[in-house]
Amino acid sequence: MTELLLYALLGAGLAVLAGVAKGSMRRWVIGAGLASLVVFAAFPFSRARGFLSRDTVDPTLLALMPTFPLLALIPVGVLVALVLARRGGKAAGLGGALGGVLVMVAAAGWYAQPVQMVRLFPVEGLMELILALGVAGSIALLTFGRPRQRGPLLLGAVVAGVLTFMWFHAPQGGGAYLPKSLGYYKLLFPTAPTTQQEIADAYNRALPELNAIRKELGQDALKPIQSLADLQGAIPQQASSEGYRLVQPATTQYGAFAVFFLAGLMLGAGLMQLRNARLQEPDDWRAGILIALVVSFLIPAFDATEFDLNKLVVGWPFLQQFADKAWPPLLADSSAERYPLQEVLSQIAVTVQMALVGTFLAAIFATPLSFLAARNVTSGSPLMRSVFYLTRLFLNVLRGVPTLIIALILVAAVGLGPFAGVMAIAIHSMTELGKLYSEAIENADKGPVEALESTGASGVNVVRWAILPQVLPLFVSYTIYNFEINFRSSLVLGLVGAGGIGYFINEKMASGQYDQMIVGVIAIVIVVNIIDFASSWLRSRLV
Structure with a gap:
């Protein structure tokens, strides 16, 4: 209290x-x-x-x-x-x-x-109602900014909510997949003193059998109780199965x-x-x-x-031990033929190359996808509008899968090594760059586009001479920034076996060679800062 x-x-x-x-x-x-x-x-x-x-x-x-x-x-x-x-x-x-x-x-x-016995009363249908309201509310939110479609959307929201409730409440519907959600919310009602005493008496009657089992397990015997307040652990199984619980x-x-x-x-x-x-x-x-x-x-x-900050207090001795073993860093030990600095430099180079190749592949494939995902480029015909929605859906779905998950799948498919990391970076970065590129295209100035269209220029020429010159500097800036992100991502990918400096750090950490691991950490800090300053300078010159 x-x-x-x-x-x-x-x-x-x-x-x-x-x-x-x-x-x-x-x-x-x-x-x-x-x-x-x-x-x-x-x-x-x-x-x-x-x-x-x-x-x-x-x-x-x-x-x-x-x-x-x-x-x-x-x-x-x-x-x-x-x-x-x-x-x-x-x-x-x-x-x-x-x-x-x-x-x-x-x-x-x-x-x-005081401690007391209660009986559970599940509120049936509550979670199903909350889910149905969530679905209906999500559809209803689409009415904002669409006054002409408000009526049909609200009607669709009501229908979707009702169908969701009915499906989720059906025995073979949502309840079959999420059984714990049915009757999840429970009210607690008090029980009569006579009921509580009956449960205490039932506990005492079952105590000899329970103590015999505890004796075989080498545990101390439990004593009879006078009331439920004397219970130190669980209530009797029979009372629990009947919906009774001991509130503390x-x-x-x-x-x-x-x-x-x-x-x-x-x-x-x-x-x-x-x-x-x-x-x-x-x-x-x-x-x-x-x-x-x-x-x-x-x-x-x-x-x-x-x-829980108390966990840091409990774990402080390990942090001290780690610091003592990690410093000073071990750059080389010729007597044991160990050369951590040489290995770190090699793995850092691999990590940078992974990010570089992954970003390059992502930019190559994201460029055409970005034009298909741009609303102003694909608004000419129903077919192109369908292509727009399909491309946006593809980018959104794939972007929702983290790079680490993609790397885990690819490591299982192609084996350990940097190739899995490169492909994971390329796939995820393609979706991110596709999104950024398409937004840059949509925000391009319409003046040059309309000027070329008035002369009868074809769609390809409009893209080449009116849109691309405007968005190309932004494309370069987004790509450089994405390379910075990919370098940091490739560090984590190494922890799952996708190669690079992350694999080196994981290996040394697992074997307790902290003085070698810290060399990799220091190298990462240095390279991250170099890439950050270099990319900032490059963006300032290109954009």
């Missing part, structure tokens, strides 16, 4: 700093309030254990509300804050302060609850930290708004919505990536 209060203080401190800098406080109240509603409905808050680890459920605040109705104060407090925020001034400050206090009181009240309020998930941080932010912003009612701007609602969106995506991302 102390750690959660520190997060609340952190949020309040951020609001105070923004207020001291004369930033708008109302937008922080709005953003924190809207983000709190997202956290309330979607972010895991506590943990409910079953018999096995896969039976564990991480309920949200909304899912916990049937068990602890006081949690309803959270959306109520947020709605009060948002309503008063529309009035602005001190009313907005009062709403933020009141909302922040209500959110913290309700969330803290949950942590004061003290087990915090990332949603708990988010709730207290946002509550502190709302409270701090509200108090600063009360102190100075002029800390608001006309576009606070738009900015608040943006803040809520950023927070809603950023907080789960931190949890999914297991972001």
